[in-house]
Amino acid sequence: EAEVAQSPRYKITEKSQAVAFWCDPISGHATLYWYRQILGQGPELLVQFQDESVVDDSQLPKDRFSAERLKGVDSTLKIQPAELGDSAMYLCASTNLWGTGGEQYFGPGTRLTVT
Amino acid sequence: GQQLNQSPQSMFIQEGEDVSMNCTSSSIFNTWLWYKQDPGEGPVLLIALYKAGELTSNGRLTAQFGITRKDSFLNISASIPSDVGIYFCAGQRGDYKLSFGAGTTVTVRA
Numbered sequence: 001e002a003e004v005a006q007s008p009r010y011k012i013t014e015k016s017q018a019v020a021f022w023c024d025p026i027s028g029h030a031t032l033y034w035y036r037q038i039l040g041q042g043p044e045l046l047v048q049f050q051d052e053s054v055v056d057d058s059q060l061p062k063d064r065f066s067a068e069r070l071k072g073v074d075s076t077l078k079i080q081p082a083e084l085g086d087s088a089m090y091l092c093a094s095t096n097l098w099g100t101g102g103e104q105y106f107g108p109g110t111r112l113t114v115t
Numbered sequence: 116g117q118q119l120n121q122s123p124q125s126m127f128i129q130e131g132e133d134v135s136m137n138c139t140s141s142s143i144f145n146t147w148l149w150y151k152q153d154p155g156e157g158p159v160l161l162i163a164l165y166k167a168g169e170l171t172s173n174g175r176l177t178a179q180f181g182i183t184r185k186d187s188f189l190n191i192s193a194s195i196p197s198d199v200g201i202y203f204c205a206g207q208r209g210d211y212k213l214s215f216g217a218g219t220t221v222t223v224r225a
Contacts, residue, residue: 004157031211042119042203042215043158056212091157095211102146102211106157 002026004107006092012113018080021110024073025094031055033104034067034077035091043091043106049075082114118142121204121216127224128194136202136219137188144206147180147187148213152201161202162189191221199223 005024013019025032030051035043046065048056051072060067064083069075079086089111093104119140128134138147146165150158162173164180164187171178177190187206191198201220205213 006157041217042205043213044215045212048212056210093157097211102207103148103160103163104205104213105160106150109155109157111155 004092004094004105006090006107006110008110009108010111010113012115013082015084015114016081018078019082019112020076020078021090021092021112023075023077023092023107025075025092026096026105029094029096029105030072031095031097032069032075033093033095034075035093035106037089037091037109039088046077079112082112084114087112087114118214119204119206119216121202121219123219124217125220125222127222128191128198129224130195132194133190133192134194134198134221135188135190137186138204138206138216139186140206140214141185142206142208142214143184144214145184145209146207147178148205148207149176149178149187149189150203150205152203152218154200158203194221196223 032049034046037043047067049069093106149161152158162178169180201218204216
């Protein structure tokens, strides 16, 4: 069964350092999302891509966060510099909007701890 | 931000029990999705609902899309230990963006 891949699964970094997360969506899924999930809450959208284009990054803290999906397949989310408040689970999801009614499928996530 | 209210916030289950949880919103959604998340993992899609009034089952899980399009419920019948986890509802608007509830934590009663 096709799955969304994410790496690394866990990351510990010191504040002010740079950190990057990678996501490979389900093959053929044109739409890719990055979410942040704080412990005890549901995921919150950071950025949405359609192919290689950003559709919505209104909730992305652009002073320190950046996201790219250069070839419209895999994607990277970067934080520079990391702050203590960035400690959270970062989730990637993908969907084939036109084939499955927009159901989003999530990867296993990257647990970030900033010390 | 999150617009969905999930209840209960947490519940204890005993093996064999039926359990229910629901999700309400002040906004109308076109699609309701239910996910289960185990500790340290990403959410796994359980059920998707597309039409007001729709009742859909997936094994021991049954979910309904409320008539007003502002609510949904999930029922688990004959619960088993592996049902433990956090259940999230998510409402989807026409732009395919998801709004999530804060989750219902299901724990086994000792």
